[in-house]
Structure formats: C-alpha cells, structure tokens
Amino acid sequence: MSIVLGPNQYGKAETRVVRVVRDGARHELRDLNVSVALAGDLAGTHLTGDNTAVLPTDTQKNTVYAFAKRYGIGEPEEFGLRLARHFVASQPSIGRARVSIEQYAWRRLGPHSFQRDGGETRTCAVTVDSDGEWVVSGLTDLVLLNSTDSEFWGYAKDEYTTLPETKDRVLATAVSARWLHASSTMDWAASYDGVRAALVAAFVETYSLSLQQTLYAMGRRVLEERPEIAEVRLALPNKHHLLVDLSPFGLDNPNEVFVAADRPYGLIEGSVLRAGASPVDGAF
Template structure:
C-alpha cells in the first residue's frame, strides 16, 4: 500500500490589526482579523523537513502589519487581494494564497459642542467578512464577500404547516409565528474588478434585509431563497450567494396556570437545539470557481 501526501497549505491565522487614520480631530478606525494560508511547492517541508520553501508564518503576520501602515486599509476585499497577490508574486515557491478577513465595526461617540471625533463604541455583534484566493497577478482569483452574526426577526407574517407528521411529531402547525434567525451570508463576485466593494457590500446587505422583511414566509427555506434571489437580481456584479440561517425558535409560554391568557405576545426564546437551514442561490451563468469557498 502506497502512502502519499495530499493537498496542503500553511499560514498565520487570526492576526488582529487595528489601523487608526488621524486627520486632525477626526479619526477613523479599521479593526480586522486577518488569516493567511499559502500553498505551492511545499511537499518536501512535510516529507523531509526541508524548510527552504517556507516563508515563516511570523513573516506573514508582520506583512499584515506593514501593509496596514504602507497602504492603509480601505475595503477589506481590496486589502485581502493586495496581501494575496504579494505573497504569490514575491515568493517563487508559493503559487496560491488564501486570505480571509473579518471586520469589526465601530461607531463614533459624538460629544455635543465638541469637534473631537476620536471616541468609538463597538457596533453590535455583526461582522463583515471577505475571503480571497489568488494565484498571483494575472492568475486565477476569486473574491467572496459576506457577513455573519446578523440577527433579524419578524414578529408576524410567518407560518409553518403542511409538513410531514410521524409518530414522533409534537410540533403544532402555526399560521402566525415569530421568525428569527442569525444570518451568515457569503456572496461571490463575478471577478475581481468590482469598482467599489464598500457599495457592493452595503447594497447586498440591504437586499438581504429587505427580502427578509418583505417576504411572507411559509418556511425559513423560502425566505432564504427570496433573500438570495433579490441580491442576485439587483447586484449584477454577483453570481452566487450562500447562506446559513439557524431558526431561533420562539415558543408561546403557557400562562394559564397564572390565570392569564397569551394572545401570541409572550415567548420563550430557545437557543438550542435549533433548526439549521443552509442553501445556495446562483445565477444560471455563474462561472466555475471550485476553490472559491475553501
């Protein structure tokens, strides 16, 4: 029986970098978590311990910090592409770079009567994401943007009935329920020539939220598809949307032991177990990009 080395990569995970741009009394803040993974002519590193092809992971970390200073940080997709291309273009043994970035949003704290703009408050739990693959300048590239921890809720306009019922079914059908979920969504760009990744992100997020709010839901699956469909219909720079949406169950509380009714107003919010709905929506002409999501 032969034993061989399969696909491999290595890198520096979760480099936390914060960049403060100081423009007089008005400051701006970028707060990122950057992960890098590199692949190429690395077999001998694994097979014999020959480190000649290796760019140390510490060097990768330092590159993130140096590029934050030299180039600044604009949209995270652009920063990820800049890093990924650098690693492939500058290292002859590296043929493929994967850069994943999470961005944590901060909002300004404004003091009445003051021109100072240097105080911030963390903006909730939502995280913006980007995943870039690059084979170097002129090579194959993909850009996947997204978000996670986006918690949304519809207090009505949601039903769930007509499902399979077997000997273990206890869930009653409902014609009016709370629909809540925590959206993880990623969307693939048709190429790397999107003019403004910031605008693309804001508008795609808007499409997802408007579709969630505007869809009369018979299932969370139906809502997921409506959200992806609206994003792809309105944002022509995109070709594929993937979503994971756990069903954050809200169950009516029985208040009859206390002599009270409950006309669909008081709920128990259960965090687990939960239904997990996952799905992909794509255009009919979506180009193949087998490594885009990995």
C-alpha cells in the same frame, strides 16, 4: 501499500490589526482579524523537513502589520487582495494564497471617540492563484426577526413528530451570508451596502411559509439587484421563539410572550446562483 501526501496548506490565523488614520482632528478606525493560508510546492517540509520553501507564519503576521501601515487598509477586500497578490508574487514556491478577513465595526461618538458596534461582522475571503482571483464578501450574525407573517405547516410527520402546525409564528434568525463577486475590481463598500440592504429587504418583505422560502427570496433579491454578484450562499439558523404556557396563572397568551431558545436550533443552508452558472466551490 502506497502512501502519498495529499492537499495541504499553512498560514497565520487570526492576526488582529487595528489601524488608526490620523488625518487631522477627525480620526478613522479599521479593526480587522486577518487569516492567511498559503499552498504550493511544499512537499519538502512535510516529507523531509526541508523548510526552504516555507515563509514563516511569523513573517506573514508581520506583513499584515507592515501593509496596514504602508498602504492603509481601506476596504477589507482591497486589503485582502493586496496581501494575497504579494504572497503569490514574492514566493516562488507559493501557487495559491487565501486571505480571510473579519472586520469589526465601530460607531463614531466624536472626532476621535468610538463605541464597538454590536451588529453583524463584515467578512471577506480572497483567493489568488495562477488561474485567477476570486473575492467572496460576506457577513455573520445579522440578527433579524419578523413578529408575524410567518407560517409553518403541511410538513412530513412520523411517530416522533410533536411540533404543532402554525399559521402565525415569530421568525428569527442570525444571517450568515457569503457572496461571490464577478470581478476583483469594484466599489467594495457600495457593493457590500447594497447586498446587505437587499438581504434585509427580502427578509422584511417576504411572507414566509418556511425559512427555506425566505432563504431563497433573500438570495434571489441580491442577484436581481446586484449585477456584480455571481452567487450567494446563506446559512440561517432558526432562532426558535416558543410560546409560554401562562394557563397555570389564569392568563391567555395570544402570541405575545415567548421564550427565546438558543439550542438546539434548525439550520437552513443553501446557495442561489444565476441560471446556467456552476457553483465555484474553491472560491468559498
């Protein structure tokens, strides 16, 4: 039996870096969680313990800190591209660098005072190799709710089905979305704001007969309004709101009082891309 080494990578996960820009009395704040994964000619360290081609993960962590100071952070996509390009260009053994970033938002309270924002988390994943550069931006935990204009009926049923059909329900989800840019050069902040606005608008304006229909409407809206986006991938957990039976207390409940169930939950996932395009799995 022949045994060989398969695909592999290594890196430093979840380096937390906070950068304060002190230009005068009004400060700016960037708060990131950065993960690096490197791949290339690394068979030696696996097969014989030869570490000649291995850039220590501690060095990768230090590079994140040094780049935050030397170049600033700016938009997370810019920072990720700068790091990924550096690792590929500076290490002969490394053929691919992937940098994944979560950016945590802070709300300004004063010139140098901030409050951690409880909203969604902005994300990006940057991949650089000999074939090109790919930038996938995204967000997680964008919590949205429609209190009506949502139905669910006409579905398949079997002997285990107990869910009643409904023509009026609460539709709630915590959106996780990732979108592939057609280029690695653009106004990242404007693009992020535009995509987020399109996702929210589609959720608000879609009369939903299923969460799957809402997912497609959200992805379609992004591609219609943002020509710089090539593909959108969405994961929408169905945050079930179950009507409480108040009849034991002599009370009616015409879709007014619910219990928010955190688990189990339906999970709807899908991608929306331009006609004729092929999914770019490696970028995601």
